[in-house]
Amino acid sequence: MSYGIAELAGAIRRGERSSRDVIEETFRDVKARDPFFNTVTRSLYDRALAAADVTDRKIARGEEIGALAGVPFGIKDLFDVRGEVTTAGSLVLRNNPPAQEDAAVVRNLCAAGAIPVVMTNMDEFAYGFATDNAHHGVTRNPRNSEHLAGGSSGGSAAAVAAGMLPLALGSDTNGSIRVPASLCGIWGLRPTQGVLPMSGVYPFVASLDVVGPFTRSPEDLRLAFSGMAAVTHGELPSLEGLRVARLGGWFKQDLDAVLDSTIDDLVKYFGTSNEVVLPEADKARAAAFVISAAEGGNLHLPRLKTCADEYDPATRDRLIAGAILPAAQVIQAHRLRTMFREQMHALMQQYDILIAPATLGEAPRIDMPFVTLNGKSVSARANLGLFTQPLSLAGFPVLSAPLRKPGAEGLPLGVQLIARPGEEELLFAVAEDLQTAGLLGYEPAAADGGN
Amino acid sequence: MSNPDRVVSEEDIRVMAQAAGISIPDYAMPGVMTNTVLLRHYMALIEELYIPDHCEPAFGYVP
Incomplete structure (x- = not known):
């Protein structure tokens, strides 16, 4: 899955690829390659295929679909996902009841047509910069698997860097998006604090926590941020006279x-x-x-x-x-x-x-x-x-x-x-x-x- | 002001933990000690900065 968000969403929208085909290919790729990197903790296979079929039916009927229709994405293990226990990478919360609904930014992305496919590895409770999890193991850097991917959102960053996903979500309290994005050679955004909703995100440090996306291009980063914020942006600002x-x-x-x-x-x-x-x-x-x-x-x-x-x-x-x-x-x-x-x-x-x-x-x-x-x-x-x-x-x-x-x-x-x-x-x-x-x-x- | 060079004893840590209602097992004490010494260093750093009385905490609560 080396496609970017815009390319993939365009191909699905034009009917060049079905959403089901994209999702099935994503799971085949993850199954074949993830054992090498250890980025994924949970599969959302049934939900993802059902969502893909809905997208394909909408396209067949000529109905309106979102800007991110059919785009698969990964979710750090601390976001609520409907029907899943939110563990924040720990055994401590394993007996909690499953989430009743998706975290707000996940809901926003799904409303734009994106499809959650996997949940990703992290430092336990986001407290670390390594993604070396005592329960799920260490996530390896796709650029050189003998090296750390960084953390705490390392599973998401590595899955995108490996080309398994075009988009994944992380959280950033002290650098947990920026550090793994940097070490894995991809793009990440720590948005202005408070601009994206934190509802349904397991906290680490509420005073500093934000959520944001990882992608393989700045254009995709912008699309992902717009989707998470549920806003549409116009033209980029001019750089004339930039200081x-x-x-x-x-x-x-x-x-x-x-x-x-x-x-x-x-x-x-x-x-x-x-x-x-x-x-x-x-x-x-x-x-x-x-x-x-x-x-x-x-x-x-x-x-x-x-x-x-x-x-x-x-x-x-x-x-x-x-x-x-x-x-x-x-x-x-x-x-x-x-x-x-x-x-x-x-x-x-x-x-x-x-x-x-x-x-x-x-x-x-x-x-x-x-x-x-x-x-x-x-x-x-x-x-x-x-x-x-x-x-x-x-x-x-x-x-x-x-x-x-x-x-x-x-x-x-x-x-x-x-x-x-x-x-x-x-x-x-x-x-x-x-x-x-x-x-x-x-x-x-x-x-x-x-x- | 915190003195980062002052030795933190196990007794100090146990007293602070007891006040918070935590019992620290012996095997966890070295790790807690290491982290407490590190935090004491950072506390000393932020305490040495003069902050005017009217500079309020940034708790961010907006009613």
Whole structure:
């Protein structure tokens, strides 16, 4: 399934392919190749085929169909799907009753004609950047299966990168869309906080959680976002007079050399060499860390008292540490958030787009899940979000884009394009422009296995 | 202000956990300790920043 959303929806709409044919091919592909990558936790086979038949009947009768009619998509294991237990990648919730209805964004996509086909792997309760799940196993990076896919929405990202799905949904609290999109060489969007409905999404940190799509092109990302938001967008905004800068300071530390020089190239493309420092980015990351630990710990406190041993031990210990944090420091973190948001707005009065790396470099190896920070080897699971976490605190929209140029090991590198709240359309315009210019859009030399 | 260099003892953690109603088994203590030390470091970072009294928490509640 190497088709993009627009191409596939067009072929189905014109009757060149039936929706059933597309869905059956998707399941054959997943069955044959997913054992290699471990992206899928559950199949929605019966529902998907029934939906495909409805689409085909509508087309045969000449009835109106949605913009995404027949497009298969994957869903991270923390979205409600009608008739399925929402487990959030854990055994802890396995005895909950099945969801009565789909999460709101799933409903919106289905209303546009898209068809959910599988649910995807994640770090337990979204607490991690690796997609190494104690119950479902590790998801492998389709660009090189010896490397991590990133997380926590790694199953969705890897399924799209492997070409098994044209669209998958993730959630992003501290970078859980942007990190795996970057490491897998695809496109991901963390929308403005609050712009997409969170109804039916199992929370991790309600103060920071958002949901968003993964796709293989910026055009598809825009289609997916429109579908999730149930809105129709017009023409993309003009880039005339666009003011662009790269983020320095915190966002240049320990950076991969190719990534560093290519970000300069991106800024130069817009005729400038602006570099600005976002004040207190280190403290913004610290505040995001503290808020996440405290809210996550609070959410799980009742179960930590009664069934702590059913959690992945690494998740359990992080949640307990968060549950016993003093309130004063958590409130201080929320006050710092107010201050940081104001600093972001002040900076974005001078610039329309900011560019920052998404991660330090290429995907770490699964057997060596570490990144180097200040000369020290530290846990990838906890630190891959070094550059994404401060921006989560601000809540501004961020598009994670793969560079055309790979890293030294041939694996993808990614950047974050940041705009003012509500300006997702500007992000799509910039992303498409940089793709056309040959600077963005990872092109793998050869897919790794499973083909 | 939190002092990130101050050693956190198991006793400290057990007292805090008890206040929250959590009993920490011995085998979980090393992991909880590691995470508590890390969070103490981050708490110290955010506490060292001066924040004006009128800068309110960003809880985001809109009635």
